[in-house]
Amino acid sequence: MEGKNKTYLRRAKEEDVDLIFKWANDTQVRANAFNSEPISYTNHLKWYDSSMKSESRIIYILFKEDIPLGQIRVDLDDGLGLIDYSIDANHRGVGYGTLIIGLLMNKIKEEHKDIKELKAQVKYENLGSQKCFEKNNYSKETLEEYVEYTLFL
Numbered sequence: 001m002e003g004k005n006k007t008y009l010r011r012a013k014e015e016d017v018d019l020i021f022k023w024a025n026d027t028q029v030r031a032n033a034f035n036s037e038p039i040s041y042t043n044h045l046k047w048y049d050s051s052m053k054s055e056s057r058i059i060y061i062l063f064k065e066d067i068p069l070g071q072i073r074v075d076l077d078d079g080l081g082l083i084d085y086s087i088d089a090n091h092r093g094v095g096y097g098t099l100i101i102g103l104l105m106n107k108i109k110e111e112h113k114d115i116k117e118l119k120a121q122v123k124y125e126n127l128g129s130q131k132c133f134e135k136n137n138y139s140k141e142t143l144e145e146y147v148e149y150t151l152f153l
Helices: 014-024 025-033 041-053 096-111 127-135
Strands: 009-010 057-064 068-077 081-089 117-122 139-142 147-152
Touching: 009 096, 014 025, 014 041, 014 057, 014 068, 025 068, 041 127, 068 096, 081 096, 096 117, 117 127, 127 139, 127 147
Parallel strands: 081 117
Antiparallel strands: 009 057, 057 068, 068 081, 117 147, 139 147
């Protein structure tokens, strides 16, 4: 929903490549990623180009008015959507993680009726993300290497 003081998700575009790169290489984002090594710009460009062309990957950017706040990616596979998201460092800690996950659920229900299940894999140390999924009523399963969150649509 666009408009004054509204938050909304917009599909990522080609011109968002540098913004997504900046967010992906944020120190805290890298620490919370399963592969915590910094991402080279060359590798990011290849990944982003492939992502933009893929029918099995969707990237949305969360906006408040015209300010980008974060991104959420969904990899689609046979009725399942695997979620990965991050919030801009300047906008963390005020509820945007919970919001972006909730808005994604609505987008998926509207645009991808074949997706019946959303999942996320979260590192044990990433308590903020764990809370965001729990506030969105995802079920929690503690696995050996991470905490897995699942929501059936």
